[in-house]
Amino acid sequence: MSNYPPGVTGNEIEIAGPSWEGTIERSCDQTDVTIQILNDDSVRTLRLLSHHGRPLEAREIRSACPDFFLAECPAKDIDVDAWAFGGVLHWTCPACSHEYEESE
Numbered sequence: 001m002s003n004y005p006p007g008v009t010g011n012e013i014e015i016a017g018p019s020w021e022g023t024i025e026r027s028c029d030q031t032d033v034t035i036q037i038l039n040d041d042s043v044r045t046l047r048l049l050s051h052h053g054r055p056l057e058a059r060e061i062r063s064a065c066p067d068f069f070l071a072e073c074p075a076k077d078i079d080v081d082a083w084a085f086g087g088v089l090h091w092t093c094p095a096c097s098h099e100y101e102e103s104e
Contacts, residue, residue, distance in 0.1 A: 018083040026082075026100070028075040028093040073098070 004010055075095040082091035089102040 013085050016085075018085045020084040022082060023079045024082045024089075024091065025077055026075075026080050026091060026093075027077055028073040028096060028098060030073040030093070030096055030098050 002010065010016065073093060073096045075093050078094070080091045080094060082089055084090070087103065090100070091102075092099050
């Protein structure tokens, strides 16, 4: 008999916690990063540009809407907070929020 509530084994990460936590150096490899548009004018501009019937080029998007772009993630060789559990290292890119899982 255990002191855990029904359905809880004690091996869950919220209870057991990670086996390691710390800061490591990593690079994000995402090449299609979307930065959210912050205003309605940018949305209207992108709609007008896209009516030409061809895919928009990154430079067109950047010049028309500086708050929105598709590009390679700028996070290269940066320190990130990471944690490990069950032989898997977890970290999240601070620039684009992409989540990574790496086998230890």
